Amino acid sequence: MPPVVKILDLGKLKYANQKKAAEARKNQKVIEIKEIKMRPNIDSHDYETKMKAVRRFFEEGDKVKLTLRFRGREMAHMELGMQLLNKVREEVSTIAKVEAEPKLEGRQMMMVLAPR
Numbered sequence: 001m002p003p004v005v006k007i008l009d010l011g012k013l014k015y016a017n018q019k020k021a022a023e024a025r026k027n028q029k030v031i032e033i034k035e036i037k038m039r040p041n042i043d044s045h046d047y048e049t050k051m052k053a054v055r056r057f058f059e060e061g062d063k064v065k066l067t068l069r070f071r072g073r074e075m076a077h078m079e080l081g082m083q084l085l086n087k088v089r090e091e092v093s094t095i096a097k098v099e100a101e102p103k104l105e106g107r108q109m110m111m112v113l114a115p116r
Contacts (some may be wrong), residue, residue, distance in 0.1 A: 040068060040080045051091060058095050058115040059063070068109040081109045089113075108111045 009082050034057045057064050066088060068081045085102045091114060100112035 027029055031060055031062060033065050034089065035065045037067045037069060038084065040070060040110065042072050042084065051088070054088070054092060054113075055095070058062060058092065058113075061115055063099065063112060063114045064096070066111045066113065070107050072107070075107065078104065078109070083110050 030075065034053075035053055038047075038050060042050070054064050054066075057075040066085060068084065070081060072079070074080070082102060089098060089111070094116075096113040096115050099114040100110070102109055
């Protein structure tokens with residue numbers, strides 16, 4: 001007849017489980033949402049610098065939230081902001097996917113991108 005009960009050291013078991021959990025935690029990556037703020041009439045060099053940061057965030061496995069802030073008269077030209085966000089979307093389409101479509105919230109337009 002095979003043994004029915006296995007006697008084990010509870011302390012040892014708890015310790016082993018704790019170690020296993022710690023190991024699992026050590027290997028996981030917490031995905032953060034990094035925010036990049038822009039203005040609709042951003043200069044080309046500033047834009048390149050921001051895009052470099054965006055690419056770096058994707059390489060690190062983070063999500064990126066693009067925030068476009070409109071001030072004063074820029075509010076009359078929402079399409080410029082839309083064009084800018086679409087330009088960003090096109091540029092990173094190979095490495096990222098759109099998680100939240102561009103939407104307007106008051107004076108700012110937002111879009112969330114996640115790494116592929």
